[in-house]
Amino acid sequence: MAEKRYRVGILGCGGIANAHARAILKTGRMDFVAFCDIEEQRAKEFNERYAQGNAKVFTDYRKMFESVEMDIVYICLPPFAHSDEVELAAKAGVHIFIEKPIALDMETAERMVKACKENKVKSQVGFMNRHGDAVQTVKRMIESGEAGQPGLLVAWYMCNSLHAPWWRDKSKSGGQIVEQIIHTYDIARFLLGEPVSVFCHLDNLFHKDVPNYTSEDVSATSIRFSSGAVATIAGTNGAIPGKWINQWKLVTQNFTVDFTDANNATLVQTNLPHLRTLTVNSDKDLFLAETLDLLKAIETDGETVCPMEEGAKTLRLVLAARESGETGRVISLVG
Known part of the structure; x- marks a missing residue:
């Protein structure tokens, strides 16, 4: 059967x-409509580039949903543009892929979660680092107990770019933590569990002196998790121009992990008489992995690696970090 x-x-x-369009074409099983x-x-331009002009073009997403039968929609809007799509x-x-932050x-965010649950559609949020082979390996080791008690995650995100005009405007992007460093906060949640409190500078x-630049460009955050683990996440948009540095170090009871990337x-x-070093080396296409995971969830009636509810939980964490940075208070995430 085909x-x-x-x-x-x-x-x-x-x-x-x-990036998502290229991954969709790589599956060989998806057609743009x-x-x-x-x-x-x-x-x-997308129609010509990815569908040889055979798809329909819209400027109103409501008309698109009304007039075209789709199985999956990829929502790649900037944060401020989300409404009722x-x-x-x-x-x-229609099953949903949505870029972060949702x-x-x-x-x-909670309306989005409710809509997906009530209508029984599958969803995937674009936290592609969850799909990385190194991240998946360590996640399995934590879940199986092999890694032992998770203790400390230290992570940093450094870049230097003016980005798009909307990105610089905190009211539209949410700021660097909410729009960009959220990937790193999500990895902290994915590996360490649910946060209970957060404090940020x-x-x-x-x-x-840059007109309309209202986003933070330095941040340092401390997070406590229900597992007892702690994380520190630092970020800046004032580092080396043209470089995007995003790295993490994780210490568990039995392992110290140095991530070059996902x-x-x-x-x-570290729990042996003689230290043993393991390596995970992979060039997995993370955008393709996200799409294949969504297809698997649709076909098996399973769950994706990052459904809408997970996107909402990570959003809650970064919004709390931002609130802490703006108010100088420790923000509780319990209850």
């Missing part, structure tokens, strides 16, 4: 949508 083919639409034809963007030309997709029975407030030190890590086993 494998089922899936009809796919993309909402938001910006930069990150290209619609592209939507408020700038019609961008949607038309998830609810409309879910009501139409919203800028918990009320919107943040400021805009390097871009005070696919590659060195693990030193």
